[in-house]
Amino acid sequence: MSDSAPQGLMVEEDQRASEGIVVNDFSIQVATVNGSGSQSSNNVIMRSIFQMGIPVSGKNLFPSNIAGLPTWFTIRANKHGWIARRKEIDFLVAMNAETARDDILGLEPGRVVVYEETLRLNQIRKDLVFFPVPFAKLATEITTDSRLRKLLANMIYVGVVGELIDIDPAEMEVALTKQFKGKAKAVALNKQALEIGRKFARENLDRSKVPYRVARMNATAGKIIIDGNSAAALGCMFAGVTVATWYPITPSSSLCESLANYMHEHRIGPDGKATFAIVQAEDELAACGMAIGAGWAGARSMTSTAGPGISLMQELVGLAYYAEIPVVIFDVTRVGPSTGLPTRTQQSDILAMVYCSHGDTKHIMLIPSSPAECFEMACDAFDLAERFQTPVFVMTDLDLGMNNWMSDAFTYPNRTFDRGKVLTAEDLQRLGRFERYRDVDGDGIPYRTLPGTEHPAAAYFTRGSGHNEKAIYSERPDDYKRNVDRLSRKYDTARTAAPQPEIEYGAGARVGFLAFGTTHWAMIESRDQLQREYHMPTSYFRLRAIPFTSHLKEFFEKHDRVYIVEQNRDGQMEALVKLELPAELCSKIRSIRHYSGLPIDARFVTEATIAAEEGERN
Amino acid sequence: MSDSAPQGLMVEEDQRASEGIVVNDFSIQVATVNGSGSQSSNNVIMRSIFQMGIPVSGKNLFPSNIAGLPTWFTIRANKHGWIARRKEIDFLVAMNAETARDDILGLEPGRVVVYEETLRLNQIRKDLVFFPVPFAKLATEITTDSRLRKLLANMIYVGVVGELIDIDPAEMEVALTKQFKGKAKAVALNKQALEIGRKFARENLDRSKVPYRVARMNATAGKIIIDGNSAAALGCMFAGVTVATWYPITPSSSLCESLANYMHEHRIGPDGKATFAIVQAEDELAACGMAIGAGWAGARSMTSTAGPGISLMQELVGLAYYAEIPVVIFDVTRVGPSTGLPTRTQQSDILAMVYCSHGDTKHIMLIPSSPAECFEMACDAFDLAERFQTPVFVMTDLDLGMNNWMSDAFTYPNRTFDRGKVLTAEDLQRLGRFERYRDVDGDGIPYRTLPGTEHPAAAYFTRGSGHNEKAIYSERPDDYKRNVDRLSRKYDTARTAAPQPEIEYGAGARVGFLAFGTTHWAMIESRDQLQREYHMPTSYFRLRAIPFTSHLKEFFEKHDRVYIVEQNRDGQMEALVKLELPAELCSKIRSIRHYSGLPIDARFVTEATIAAEEGERN
Amino acid sequence: MSTTMTPPAAPKQVNRLGLSMADYKGGDSTLCAGCGHDAITAQIIKAFYEYGVEPHRVAKLSGIGCSSKTPAYFLGQAHGFNGVHGRMPALATGVMLANRNLVSIGVSGDGDTASIGMGQFVHMLRRNIPMMYIVENNGVYGLTKGQFSATADFGSKAKSGVMNDLPAIDICAMAIELGCNFVCRSFAGDPKQMIALLKAALGHRGTALFDVISPCVTFNNHDGSTKSYKYAKEHEELLHEISYVPFFEQIEVDYKPGETREVELHDGSHIRLRKTGADYDPTNRVQALDMLRRTYDSNEFLTGLIYVNEEKPDFLSMLNLVDSPLAALPQSQTQPGPAALDKIMRALM
Amino acid sequence: MSTTMTPPAAPKQVNRLGLSMADYKGGDSTLCAGCGHDAITAQIIKAFYEYGVEPHRVAKLSGIGCSSKTPAYFLGQAHGFNGVHGRMPALATGVMLANRNLVSIGVSGDGDTASIGMGQFVHMLRRNIPMMYIVENNGVYGLTKGQFSATADFGSKAKSGVMNDLPAIDICAMAIELGCNFVCRSFAGDPKQMIALLKAALGHRGTALFDVISPCVTFNNHDGSTKSYKYAKEHEELLHEISYVPFFEQIEVDYKPGETREVELHDGSHIRLRKTGADYDPTNRVQALDMLRRTYDSNEFLTGLIYVNEEKPDFLSMLNLVDSPLAALPQSQTQPGPAALDKIMRALM
Numbered sequence A, B: 001m002s003d004s005a006p007q008g009l010m011v012e013e014d015q016r017a018s019e020g021i022v023v024n025d026f027s028i029q030v031a032t033v034n035g036s037g038s039q040s041s042n043n044v045i046m047r048s049i050f051q052m053g054i055p056v057s058g059k060n061l062f063p064s065n066i067a068g069l070p071t072w073f074t075i076r077a078n079k080h081g082w083i084a085r086r087k088e089i090d091f092l093v094a095m096n097a098e099t100a101r102d103d104i105l106g107l108e109p110g111r112v113v114v115y116e117e118t119l120r121l122n123q124i125r126k127d128l129v130f131f132p133v134p135f136a137k138l139a140t141e142i143t144t145d146s147r148l149r150k151l152l153a154n155m156i157y158v159g160v161v162g163e164l165i166d167i168d169p170a171e172m173e174v175a176l177t178k179q180f181k182g183k184a185k186a187v188a189l190n191k192q193a194l195e196i197g198r199k200f201a202r203e204n205l206d207r208s209k210v211p212y213r214v215a216r217m218n219a220t221a222g223k224i225i226i227d228g229n230s231a232a233a234l235g236c237m238f239a240g241v242t243v244a245t246w247y248p249i250t251p252s253s254s255l256c257e258s259l260a261n262y263m264h265e266h267r268i269g270p271d272g273k274a275t276f277a278i279v280q281a282e283d284e285l286a287a288c289g290m291a292i293g294a295g296w297a298g299a300r301s302m303t304s305t306a307g308p309g310i311s312l313m314q315e316l317v318g319l320a321y322y323a324e325i326p327v328v329i330f331d332v333t334r335v336g337p338s339t340g341l342p343t344r345t346q347q348s349d350i351l352a353m354v355y356c357s358h359g360d361t362k363h364i365m366l367i368p369s370s371p372a373e374c375f376e377m378a379c380d381a382f383d384l385a386e387r388f389q390t391p392v393f394v395m396t397d398l399d400l401g402m403n404n405w406m407s408d409a410f411t412y413p414n415r416t417f418d419r420g421k422v423l424t425a426e427d428l429q430r431l432g433r434f435e436r437y438r439d440v441d442g443d444g445i446p447y448r449t450l451p452g453t454e455h456p457a458a459a460y461f462t463r464g465s466g467h468n469e470k471a472i473y474s475e476r477p478d479d480y481k482r483n484v485d486r487l488s489r490k491y492d493t494a495r496t497a498a499p500q501p502e503i504e505y506g507a508g509a510r511v512g513f514l515a516f517g518t519t520h521w522a523m524i525e526s527r528d529q530l531q532r533e534y535h536m537p538t539s540y541f542r543l544r545a546i547p548f549t550s551h552l553k554e555f556f557e558k559h560d561r562v563y564i565v566e567q568n569r570d571g572q573m574e575a576l577v578k579l580e581l582p583a584e585l586c587s588k589i590r591s592i593r594h595y596s597g598l599p600i601d602a603r604f605v606t607e608a609t610i611a612a613e614e615g616e617r618n
Numbered sequence C, D: 001m002s003t004t005m006t007p008p009a010a011p012k013q014v015n016r017l018g019l020s021m022a023d024y025k026g027g028d029s030t031l032c033a034g035c036g037h038d039a040i041t042a043q044i045i046k047a048f049y050e051y052g053v054e055p056h057r058v059a060k061l062s063g064i065g066c067s068s069k070t071p072a073y074f075l076g077q078a079h080g081f082n083g084v085h086g087r088m089p090a091l092a093t094g095v096m097l098a099n100r101n102l103v104s105i106g107v108s109g110d111g112d113t114a115s116i117g118m119g120q121f122v123h124m125l126r127r128n129i130p131m132m133y134i135v136e137n138n139g140v141y142g143l144t145k146g147q148f149s150a151t152a153d154f155g156s157k158a159k160s161g162v163m164n165d166l167p168a169i170d171i172c173a174m175a176i177e178l179g180c181n182f183v184c185r186s187f188a189g190d191p192k193q194m195i196a197l198l199k200a201a202l203g204h205r206g207t208a209l210f211d212v213i214s215p216c217v218t219f220n221n222h223d224g225s226t227k228s229y230k231y232a233k234e235h236e237e238l239l240h241e242i243s244y245v246p247f248f249e250q251i252e253v254d255y256k257p258g259e260t261r262e263v264e265l266h267d268g269s270h271i272r273l274r275k276t277g278a279d280y281d282p283t284n285r286v287q288a289l290d291m292l293r294r295t296y297d298s299n300e301f302l303t304g305l306i307y308v309n310e311e312k313p314d315f316l317s318m319l320n321l322v323d324s325p326l327a328a329l330p331q332s333q334t335q336p337g338p339a340a341l342d343k344i345m346r347a348l349m
């Protein structure tokens, strides 16, 4: 995964800057209502820009209902490869009467607005570039069907935008065809709408008033566009998952749903039979319980959920921790507490996962930052779960899980699965004995057998209550301590086995950043801003998993201050860092928190950092 | 609650020490099987010693089943008032063939053993004082009913012990009568058994070989014997609880069960109708949900559970936190993780309570150390829950909740309940408006109305999803932030409202201790040992609630090192302390952890401290 | 749930409390245009208005789902509580324990009730908590975009084309089996029947269960769906025609005996059931279960008042509570005096 | 759950696999002497021995409770999983998904199943997970010292003297209602009936539900209890006398027609039901529910094979899984090749 901007771009000088035209560095926002099909239209814009080789990102800000409420889709084209959310909007497509006024008022002077003629937005402000378009009217040229008209109006604005910022028509057609999976009729209709939009713009709108253009680049070669949930699903499939049990919840539903689609295409044997079972459970307790039961019986099993589900899984996760059963749990986090904001993003289930369940418990958690990492870490998760015979959490968030991301194509996991310490009948024959919870290898990881193993010594009794090394029920203090001390040892063993952090030491940097997950994208852009605008070199510790490694201490030792940047109110990762660090380093901890529910943006980090740094000086 | 030993005792010199006789300072352990009724017998011994004015404690170590497995009951008499568990046994009553051998081997030389003759324990060791008694045979003198014989054999050993250590027969009769609540027949039979025991001892056993005696004191005047669960139940009753919904689980069941008993006796109105509802729910999710529903509707409501229940309540607790609904939740903790050891004690649900639920959540938690505090803090809990409109946890543990403790008698809560910021129809008439989630007073605590309030402006809509100050559904970033920031403010307000710590600064002490809950009793005894045996003065911070107050920082500033003594593996309270402390003080944190499932004892703390202090010197 | 006020001679556009329909409305719906749930909301508003329930005495409860959002769309002057997914029965139980004088109405969905909520649903029915419990049943999880719920019929086709291969849970049969004493099923497309049943339920003491087929126009209204408007219209099996006579109106007896049955409710109101086909006695539990089974097997869905029994006590009456709400008791009534504590202490010394 | 091995000419003290009864025993029970649960354990051992199930192919599952401890007391050579309270159905479902070749037996209690476990119990039945599910029903929570569970009968008296004022949940009726195809009730005091049913269940494909009245001698065996040995003996209503003929033995036809019914099971075994009173057809669902209702209302408890239907498919067969256990599939079968990933990637470029 490329951590810094694509090479050779920072240098490139923009010839047309002189003409006051910004090329490949602006954002377009489409304001509409959900359930109106605008998502497809926006994907077409995003894809066609992507196909022109220009780095692009899309953020869908949608409500927690099904249809009729305001939705904003922001497409950012950036030649430097910055794909984090950007606050400032350069080009607005105002299709929603309800929010149009606020949308307009939020813009900087001189920005461009394409809007449904009848909304008369040009009355509201004078300092913007207005392009009224009779979308509804134009749509009637194509069809009389009112529902269809709504949809087509959305494709018409795609044409208008394309024309105004110079998107290659050929690429738009390719993108459109891809979007409608080649469904001939839909493609034809939409092409027509697209063309109508382009034609209208060509004939009625003065392009010279639009200071934004796209121009072909070569920065997206070998890249793909995909959402994190699909990426994670692919990872699970290629990790050989055999049992997936889940319960629908935003924003994680699409993970298991796309998994089901992929599996039906790629995991049906030659005999037409499935090499997997995907079951929609009645709730999260059942989903988690089924996955644990399957893990106990030897399947690579998983479930996927969001905050409320994590709360409901607490008891069963504690069972899997203490009885030592592998299971992979994805938490595509959203805004909490409680039901919170189901369609907004946050990184606030960290403590709920790492300390999941009552009693002394601590868990492994992997934190992908990109679709490519969703893919890789899904594979890692199953290996770790089976190696360590314990629940492994994978934390993504709504931003990563549900938005479309430009990502490196995934590399095939060329390695044999690590199925962990499982003894077969043959092994037992050889060894003669087997004690389920004995630390034979000194790494805290015991050996297990699977039900169905044909050997008289294979069987053991699994329980969430006290047990000794032979898995016999025990309330003896010494048995209890030996067992839980081993569990701690096992957790320590996991430190070096889990994905290691990615660390970049900035030359002469006295300040470091620690970030993880989707915060990464705002982080790297902010570091660039700090360097360019404030000549402030910084180092960067991208955390990729809990438990921590020795790198953490080292990173803190090498800097005066380390800003932990995260998307929650209480600084949950900061807490874990402080608990991990030796006392003498704790004074170096600084914290930057963004928790409004919108994805964090680079400018926020930069400003917070500068403000804090000035504070340090005084 | 008396923190230090009863006055005037430390000085008292023991005349008979010369004769090598230890008075009022030894422990008796009765090894038997559960379900054999020995509990009553042990209570009689404990009570009669208590009635002689001698500080006493009893610890019941029982298995997680109903009948037939080994059980140990340890009675400690201590003139200094130390009532923590003591490891060393001076006087063993060996009634259980299964464990007798180990029980014997665990004793120090010279200790006394009373045992069922037929066990022939005197064969095992020679360096103990053995008193064989034909319990079974003696019992037949009273009855032929074999079940009854078992029970009576247990009362016979009470007589034997009483005779050997000089317990006043009169007090034993009183205690026995109390134990059997004056049930004439039972009393008569047991008295007979008691007498048979005394007689046998008198005639057959050489008392002079027993170096332990009890002698009347005056250290238990005004004190009572009660278990923490009953104490908490009484607290709830006098706090005016009206709705209690629960689900059975060891070790918390007896809290709501004794609550039911007390309420039926004291809370039935003159019309014979109940001023309360106690409902046994179908599980902990329902128990918690019912309590929350009742709290929302204005009742003083509560539930009581143990670890597994806390895990199951996570989602609903998050709802109550975010929707701001009062509810009191008792967690009588046991050994985790998972089902763990249901009949052993631990303080390991701290993080599960304080950070209960997904998303950014933090909760108030009260931590009583004694029955008297179970009573007081139950009252505090309801006031705090209604004042702060939030869940309030009360953490006790199996040791406190289920064992019989010597405690100060409870003082009547002479104060009006704090029902919090509730607006009546009249208030609304006066104010005209009402916004459910507005921070009118700047303390983060909003006003609420109760369903049924007859005023058109009274109604509002409660939800666990995003809402603005008017309780209207909102996904706006600013509404969300304003709301959760207020929740943080509210939590800070709670710091000074919750029970404050009890702090004792030792003259010239460079080392401090921080302990809480039942650990307190081992703590104060250990401090005495450190002072007397090692001339090491120490300070003591007894934490009584989360969130912390400024006292914590101050206490750390005043000492070189602070040992946090707790009963869990991972140092859960230590973690909260480290997160609370400014970085520069973190280096002073030290940790002592006891987590075998047995109550922590003073000697353990003393030895751990000395070892650590030596470590500091090197 | 009855009220004792006597009807004032009110002008046409207000009810017997002098309140207008507007007093029973709530916020604007954010559901999809045409959603069955909105149709039900409209009938709830009308029923409470016509019956004349004081809005402030009502507690509205729900779980999570499109259906569970609807309490925000009616009775804006009543307190509402949109809880968490599948746990509304427990919340409602607590509410009624705290304040027995409230009239509580719970709105849930088939997923909220029959999937994640099954456990609490069963135990609420077993306890017979006094409340109106409405399941807005569309066979799918609307709010999470159309996955099958536990009431999806065997063989029903999802929008995606996937077939449901599990049997549907019959909420009504389950309720009767568990001792619920007011069980009815209706259809969002049949307002006339629904409002009669809603008003009748207001007169019932105990849990009144409503299973209302409420099509999800966005995810489950296509051909192949067995919960679409079209399918429901074609397969509805009417038990009887229902009319309701409130306790505060005269009953004029103007029907041929044998053709009609009448059931009196706790509050003195009557429901009149006019035969549509074979005679049906809604007080006969066995017949009710039988009928449900037969229609279930033939993929029809039975609507009407399926089972009613006005004799059984509700949960609160079994608790022998003081008359005033527990939530409203003063300290003097909930805190025993010093003497009581003293007595207890002395016994422990 | 059938096995295809042919019976060797075995000496008297071993079964057709050449295994002795000892091979089917487990650890020593730690339950109270006389607990009904131990009696059931004994029959389970005997049934698996006589049927000749290979111990290593068995998965034992349970929740939490005295009853849930019992899997540790039988089939010591089989893997066992004592899960958490009320969640065994989900664990068992996962186990069977992972390894369809296992013979799974779940042991639960009335609290574990009907109280906290109700939700998962209902959905397990609805899915028809292939397993033997035994509810050791004593009407109380034994392990937490005798509180009433959801199957405690209305009016039943607790040891403390408290009366249960809620109706009991009839697990069998619920199971039939939810489509369970092998539903029986027995009594810990009737080993002969129980073992026949247990062996029959081993031949059934799908969930086989056992509701076994299993007195708690410590907390619910007193007068006034409706789950005591005494009460059960006095109120047992035998549906029929049951004998079992395993698939690996000849069936000699030696009975008067009309007096006996025979049901063939998936594995080719037969159960023979000899009339005790009125004729009863266990394949008739409506009659079964009826019979349960009538006995429920008259406080009798019905025992025998209440309902059986050998036609319905189980959950696994609906999933169209490969024949070998999913848990045993090699990487080559569970990981698509590089070409597949490449194809997917190209489509996303």
Ligand SMILES: Cc1ncc(C[n+]2csc(CCOP(=O)(O)OP(=O)(O)O)c2C)c(N)n1
Pocket (backbone or CB within 6 Å): A247, A248, A249, A250, A284, A308, A309, A312, A339, C064, C065, C066, C067, C068, C085, C108, C109, C110, C111, C112, C113, C136, C138, C140, C141, C142, C143, C144, C149, C216
């Ligand atoms: C604990 C939990 N799990 C899952 C979800 C996600 N979720 C929201 S609504 C819903 C299902 C709603 O279905 P139903 O009750 O039928 O209501 P409908 O939308 O169909 O009216 C789910 C699964 C949640 N909010 N909480």
Ligand SMILES: Cc1ncc(C[n+]2csc(CCOP(=O)(O)OP(=O)(O)O)c2C)c(N)n1
Pocket (backbone or CB within 6 Å): B247, B248, B249, B250, B284, B308, B309, B312, B339, D064, D065, D066, D067, D068, D085, D108, D109, D110, D111, D112, D113, D136, D138, D140, D141, D142, D143, D144, D149, D216
């Ligand atoms: C989540 C949870 N809640 C409560 C308990 C306490 N508990 C243990 S067993 C049990 C009830 C067991 O009753 P039942 O299932 O009928 O089994 P029995 O002991 O009667 O055989 C309860 C409530 C627990 N272990 N876990």
Ligand code: SF4
Pocket (backbone or CB within 6 Å): A066, A067, C030, C031, C032, C034, C035, C036, C037, C066, C067, C138, C142, C143, C215, C216, C217, C218, C219
């Ligand atoms: S998704 Fe379905 S249930 Fe939800 S509002 Fe739309 S139509 Fe109604």
Ligand code: SF4
Pocket (backbone or CB within 6 Å): B066, B067, D030, D031, D032, D034, D035, D036, D037, D066, D067, D138, D142, D143, D215, D216, D217, D218, D219
């Ligand atoms: S308590 Fe009851 S159920 Fe538990 S073992 Fe004893 S008799 Fe059996």
Ligand SMILES: [Mg+2]
Pocket (backbone or CB within 6 Å): C065, C109, C110, C111, C136, C137, C138, C139, C140, C141, C142, C149
């Ligand atoms: Mg639905």
Ligand SMILES: [Mg+2]
Pocket (backbone or CB within 6 Å): D109, D110, D111, D136, D137, D138, D139, D140, D141, D142, D149
């Ligand atoms: Mg039971």
